[in-house]
């Protein structure tokens with residue numbers, strides 16, 4: 262019989278952490294989760310991280326803790342770096358000392374978006390925002406401080422939980438008759454529910470090809486396409502207008518193209534990834550069920 266694996270989840274009150282919580286029953290008996298939020302475990306304090314790990318013997322740590330406010334980061338780079346670089350360094354060092362495998366979630370925003378074919382794990386990172394820069398610094402700390410890690414870069418994460426574009430569109434769609442969304446930024450929406458399946462598979466399949474992986478749903482969309490599908494699937498009638506990014510200026514620059522190549526993760530997990538539209542239908546159903 263296989264030993265039950267102990268899995269620590271940091272930053273568990275955010276979108277991804279809440280999604281893991283909602284799906285934990287699927288792996289009862291093989292994984293034992295401990296969920297911590299920023300009050301229980303502040304990853305920016307090395308002492309707290311050391312003390313928390315203590316002798317608990319976690320087999321895995323899934324790091325969902327991050328500074329994710331992309332625009333706010335432009336004027337608060339200190340906090341972004343403290344959490345996304347220093348906090349991640351603390352986790353990497355303590356995981357290494359404790360023989361814990363780290364599953365860390367990173368972002369397509371480490372790229373500059375100047376390519377026009379999907380980004381490979383080996384492509385050069387060149388972030389164009391403070392947030393992207395801080396996440397890349399965090400990745401580098403992991404690579405520098407440990408051997409047994411998975412850095413999983415994902416994009417346009419949404420779910421039935423927390424704050425995300427999908428939920429914002431549902432809200433605006435009910436409040437407004439007309440909405441403008443940018444059509445000149447292209448990437449792939451990713452269901453956090455699908456990402457959690459993949460994180461769980463990495464653990465239960467005992468994958469040991471450590472390193473950097475890209476994971477998103479299949480397909481390509483602009484934010485306009487994504488919004489349009491959200492309204493169509495959820496029967497919301499809104500006059501949706503495509504606009505250029507330059508007509509909707511935000512403090513942080515976003516990569517114009519951030520589609521990721523997923524061959525590596527598909528091979529290692531023997532995975533078939535659902536198209537983003539199929540997953541959007543599923544997430545919409547989960548959201549409806551949970552909102553009742």
Ligand SMILES: NC(=O)c1ccc[n+]([C@@H]2O[C@H](COP(=O)([O-])OP(=O)(O)OC[C@H]3O[C@@H](n4cnc5c(N)ncnc54)[C@H](OP(=O)(O)O)[C@@H]3O)[C@@H](O)[C@H]2O)c1
Pocket residue numbers: 271272273274275276277278298299300302303304305324325326327328329344348366367368369396415416417418419423424
């Ligand atoms: N959302 C996206 O579109 C997207 C896209 C690509 C990649 N990602 C990555 O995916 C991961 C999960 O994102 P998410 O959408 O779940 O983000 P989220 O909803 O913003 O959750 C982040 C969590 O981190 C916690 N946190 C912040 N500082 C902390 C600290 N010092 N110690 C412990 N916890 C701390 C926050 O807690 P408090 O609220 O209490 O501060 C929050 O619960 C992140 O690494 C993000 O960079 C996200």
